[in-house]
Amino acid sequence: MEDLRDKYEVVIGLEVHAQLKTKSKIFAPDGCEFGKEPNSETSPITLGMPGVLPVLNKEAVNMGILTGLALNCEIPERCKFDRKQYFYPDLPKGYQISQYDEPICVNGYLNVKGKRIGITRAHLEEDAGKLVHAGADGLAGSSYSLVDLNRAGTPLLEIVSEPDMRSSEEARNYMEELRNIVRYIGVCDGNLEEGSMRCDANISIMPKGSKEFGTRAEIKNVNSFSALQRAIEYEIDRQIEIVEEGGKVVQETRLWDDNARETKSMRGKEDAHDYRYFPEPDLMPLKISREWVEEIRAKMPELPQAKRERYMSLGLSEYDASVIVEQMGLALFFDEVLKLGASPKIAVNFIMGEIAAYLKETKLEINETKLTPDNLVELISLIEKNTISNNIGKQIIVDMMKDGSKASEIVEKRGLSQISDTGAIKEIAQKVCDANPAQVTAYKNGKVQLLGFFVGQVMKETKGRANPKAVNEILKEILD
Ligand code: ADP
Ligand code: MG
Numbered sequence: 001m002e003d004l005r006d007k008y009e010v011v012i013g014l015e016v017h018a019q020l021k022t023k024s025k026i027f028a029p030d031g032c033e034f035g036k037e038p039n040s041e042t043s044p045i046t047l048g049m050p051g052v053l054p055v056l057n058k059e060a061v062n063m064g065i066l067t068g069l070a071l072n073c074e075i076p077e078r079c080k081f082d083r084k085q086y087f088y089p090d091l092p093k094g095y096q097i098s099q100y101d102e103p104i105c106v107n108g109y110l111n112v113k114g115k116r117i118g119i120t121r122a123h124l125e126e127d128a129g130k131l132v133h134a135g136a137d138g139l140a141g142s143s144y145s146l147v148d149l150n151r152a153g154t155p156l157l158e159i160v161s162e163p164d165m166r167s168s169e170e171a172r173n174y175m176e177e178l179r180n181i182v183r184y185i186g187v188c189d190g191n192l193e194e195g196s197m198r199c200d201a202n203i204s205i206m207p208k209g210s211k212e213f214g215t216r217a218e219i220k221n222v223n224s225f226s227a228l229q230r231a232i233e234y235e236i237d238r239q240i241e242i243v244e245e246g247g248k249v250v251q252e253t254r255l256w257d258d259n260a261r262e263t264k265s266m267r268g269k270e271d272a273h274d275y276r277y278f279p280e281p282d283l284m285p286l287k288i289s290r291e292w293v294e295e296i297r298a299k300m301p302e303l304p305q306a307k308r309e310r311y312m313s314l315g316l317s318e319y320d321a322s323v324i325v326e327q328m329g330l331a332l333f334f335d336e337v338l339k340l341g342a343s344p345k346i347a348v349n350f351i352m353g354e355i356a357a358y359l360k361e362t363k364l365e366i367n368e369t370k371l372t373p374d375n376l377v378e379l380i381s382l383i384e385k386n387t388i389s390n391n392i393g394k395q396i397i398v399d400m401m402k403d404g405s406k407a408s409e410i411v412e413k414r415g416l417s418q419i420s421d422t423g424a425i426k427e428i429a430q431k432v433c434d435a436n437p438a439q440v441t442a443y444k445n446g447k448v449q450l451l452g453f454f455v456g457q458v459m460k461e462t463k464g465r466a467n468p469k470a471v472n473e474i475l476k477e478i479l480d
Helices: 002-007 058-070 168-184 225-244 290-297 304-313 318-326 328-339 344-362 373-384 390-403 407-414 422-435 437-444 448-461 468-479
Strands: 008-019 082-085 095-098 105-112 115-126 130-133 145-148 155-161 197-207 217-222 252-257 262-268
Touching: 002 008, 002 225, 008 168, 008 225, 058 105, 058 115, 058 155, 058 168, 058 290, 095 115, 105 168, 115 168, 168 197, 168 225, 168 304, 168 318, 168 328, 197 225, 217 225, 217 262, 225 252, 225 262, 304 318, 318 328, 318 344, 328 344, 328 373, 344 373, 344 390, 373 390, 373 407, 390 407, 422 437, 422 448, 422 468, 437 448, 437 468, 448 468
Parallel strands: 217 252
Antiparallel strands: 008 155, 008 197, 082 095, 105 115, 115 155, 130 145, 197 217, 252 262
8 A cells, every 4th residue: 555655645634623611502591511411401491392492502603713722713803694504403402503604703723743734714603412322232232222412402603714734744744733822722622532522524635746636535434633644644545535436435434443444325415496595583693893803812722833933942842742731631730830830841841750650540630639839839949059969859749749749848757858968978889888898899990880789788788869970989089
């Protein structure tokens, strides 16, 4: 397949649905919290009862504008809502309220790892309910399905990219950055596994150098970043095979099966006219004043790209900066620590080292541990003042995460403060030399690399508390 790949150029555009974290639904007062008893969040509006009217949730609009600004979009002065008709048991009204030709955000872009990806538009719409396929093993073995309408009417922002991506890796990078952004600006959980962020990938191939895009297939049902990449890779090979055999790719919607590692045809792709869009008669077109936009812009928090750049300007490597930004909890914690004036270098070593390892092992978020920014800053200051060694710091940080104790308390209680008193170190160093005459002779005969052995023994004797620099100097004095 590899050399065949060289003949073709891949074109990818993503449609990403982000569930907005509003308290109530986009056109109804019922709550949007995940995990409630099925059909408990279902007002007559959500159920599509006759005679009810939708009322637009202003917070959903605020979040739409904020996201648009974060994605460098224009926010037109006017947008409107439209009905998109289709029949499915999880859609009681028989139509979805969406935005067709006048969306809330247009003409944006995102710079992802040096590549600019255009964003065609982002529009507000309501989510559908959920079908629970009962029976043996989900879809395949179902004899009947249950409908849960709690999710129906949850606000979504659908973010549509230009067909600007040229590899599965670029698509993944774009999706990851989009996820970072919606999380940092607080509009969406960005949880692919739970479906609060969902992605449809449009993929086509064309001969290298061609100006004309090939026919695309749309892949649904990818619920992790790695699945997105796998699905795209599979789909590229499938399309190349069809074209190489003289066939034609058909425009259709395909479902990714991550267990079978393949896509399967789901349905022919609807065209816009199949949905019979028309303006939603129950909602006025929405006027968005420039003052409104500026009010929202003023609330924009620091975006992931700016955060990475700031961390790098503090001396972090690009890798470390990216890893921290990927984990929002850690980044916000790090920011608190920086605000309190701690050395970024030492803080990062703890965060990327012992803290990250502990979080991984316990599957906790940093804010679920008992470590506070103040306590980490105190620990760092003890190291900087040479009260304790870096090694002792590494030993006690886990306890600080577990029980919330302060570094100075642990040091005091366990007598961990660093021994810099040369007299005390000299005594121990002499003891170590006396106990290892063979090594002393070898050292004196030129095996100077044994110095490390002696340092290690002294550290062992002092349980890591001796000041390493002083130990080195004193041992050399004794041995040389
Ligand atoms: P629809 O709403 O019917 O799915 P759109 O025209 O809105 O169609 O496009 C959906 C997505 O498909 C966009 O992200 C766009 O970038 C992408 N796309 C369009 N044409 C192609 C193509 N030939 N190959 C790959 N992606 C494409
Ligand atoms: Mg689509």
